[in-house]
Amino acid sequence: MAEPSYIELLGYGGPNGWGDDLLWGAWETVQVAACAYAVGIVLGLIGAGAKLAGRRAAFVLSDIYTTVVRSVPELLLIIYIFYRAPVALQALARALGSDSTIDLDPFLAAVAALGFIVGAYTTEVFRGAILAVPSGQMDAAKAIGMSWWLRTRRILLPQMLRYAIPGLGNIWLGTTKEAALVSVVSLNELMNAGKQAAGGTKDYFFFYSIVALCYLVITIASMAVIARLERWSNRGVRRV
Amino acid sequence: MLEAIADLYQQFLSGLPEPAALLIDFVVTLFPKLLEGAFVSIQLLLLSGVVGNLLALPVALARVSRNPLLRVPSYLFILLMRGTPLLVQIYILYYGLGHILGQIPLVRSSFLWRHLDAFWYAAAAFALNTAGYSGEILRGAILAVPHGEIDAARAFGMSKGLILRRVILPQAIRISLPTFSGETIALLKATAIASTITVYELLRVTNEAYAASYRFDECYISAAIVYIALSYVLTRAFYFAERQINKDRMPPRVLKVARPLESARA
């Protein structure tokens, strides 16, 4: 049998065409990263709030959270959370009184694991961003009688966004790369698609390079979007 | 002396309910193995850290150079290292390059091949990755050196090489030290990725301990504790280093007690 050409190997469908598997894998990867990022943002807001609320217990909890995620390798965290999250959620459900068996499919478990990690980093970003908003503004808003919710919604969050976007952008870039690690718990994502293609054809160098290229494309596209967002968020701000 | 400790330990264990005793015994016997793995992790960290950061220097210099022949390739290199996951980089080296090298009969039959095990591939991948990240950090730091100092050095007639060696680099290293400490912790965490290519570092030892005992929580939580401890030690070390380097810039220490001068003895 003639050696399939590289173009054929990347083709769509067919016995030798791994292109569609790789594309599907890339799509799965982006999905996992995006969902985990969303979860991370929610966790980050909660974590930053806990650190800034002034209550010692909340601060300590949030501090333990960020320290653990900062010191323990992502791979270990992903493995642990992926296999233990269903059990933990089960216990949570029990505590809340429900009796159903919560069943996390691999995608959600991976999202939970990755989101947990992202949340620690976004906590720090949000904390710094919130602190960077001049406190005088919140004081003035309090003085004219705005409620906490109104103050946060209309004064704090929009301004905090401007400081948070660079950090959040970096975290997104990191998330897309950490998504490669969920291949260890066998999700159907890009890295695993590459492994199958490489294992099937024994052309390791070629296929892993293609996988790297895919990630690079995702990174470059993300960088462009982030630059756009940064410019948008800084509109109207006087350049020093 | 050791027997006395062992005796005390056994007594302690026998006083506990069985599952607790088994658990504690398991964890206690686990830790030496974990520490062996941690030792390999640290070796990996040191080797790739040192080599990678040494490589970062030419990378950073090329990146800030005015010559496009130097600037463009280094930009691409940094983009490649920072834009692709470390896991993929390691796979390309170990499986990709390794497979290719294995096909070459000359390499295959040489005595080096037996010793070219996964550790070296991992170290190479980490070193290159570090060169990329640190290169970018160093570049930012070089650009952040106050230009006045460089001007002054030029006014003194220092040559370019001399300026680099005595003005720019020392300052750049000082400026980048905090970020650099973060990068080193990240490298420690990255060593766990080497477990995917059969390097016997901490995470791999943990996987094996689990495979031999099926005690999931005990193994992985113990490993997490070891990583946290290592990370803490590194952070303190860097904190200390930062303080040392910035000794000349520290704010003056305020006297706690105002005391009348000794000489005012009347």
Place this chain on the structure above:
Amino acid sequence: MKKHVIGGIVAGALLALASLSAQAQDAIKFGVADEPYPPFASKDASGKWVGFEMDLMDAVCAEMKAKCELVPVAWEGIIPALQAKKIDVIWASMLITEKRKQIIDFSDKYYDTPHMFIGPKSVKVDTCPETGICKDWMKGKVIGVQISTAHANYAKKAFGDVAEVRTYDKQDNVNADLVAGRVDIVLADAVAMDYFLKTDEGKDFEKKGFAPNDPLYGAGVGAGVRKEDATLKENLNAAIKAVRTNGTYKQINDKYFNFDAYGTTPAS
């Protein structure tokens, strides 16, 4: 404000999705190792799982009159996946060993094949009855095995003090490193190795010997279930027995092998 609302929606959606997946409880989830392990289980070109174990699984499910769902899980994490209820049955060529029986339960065996060493044709290997390959020969060698298998445990027990036992996450990677010359000898299931030796890659390798029937190896391959799932275990046993007696087993067996996969280790 938008962030809070969006955040709330996202969290809510996630919880909803999680509970939605809880509804689909009717199907029994069969966990298979997410790696190619021909001829027992591998993916064909269209992505469908095929092989001896897959056909057997279909037959057993038909007997149990249950809906079965195939869930690929990483081999290393297949037992935690069972414990976390991600899967209900482990159907992944898992040997029934005492160690595993401490935390999970097994159905009756559904096949039992010997354990074989393979190595390069060009290298001469000494065989000894006690350990399969002589310990003296193993000195300083590298043995490739898959992590978390009885093969890994046996290799460590028999040769751990003289040789390096290198563990890999997938059998495929063990084979790849054998071809690359990074390991000297591989210990794995005889049938899977036989398949590998017949491929293009395996042409320079041959069988070198068999591992003896060590107690570490347990008693054949069975389906893993959680200890509390006694009824599931009963149903599986009944189905396996039925498949054995009504000839379906033989049919599937002969489709893939020219020997009886249910049997016991050969003499040599």
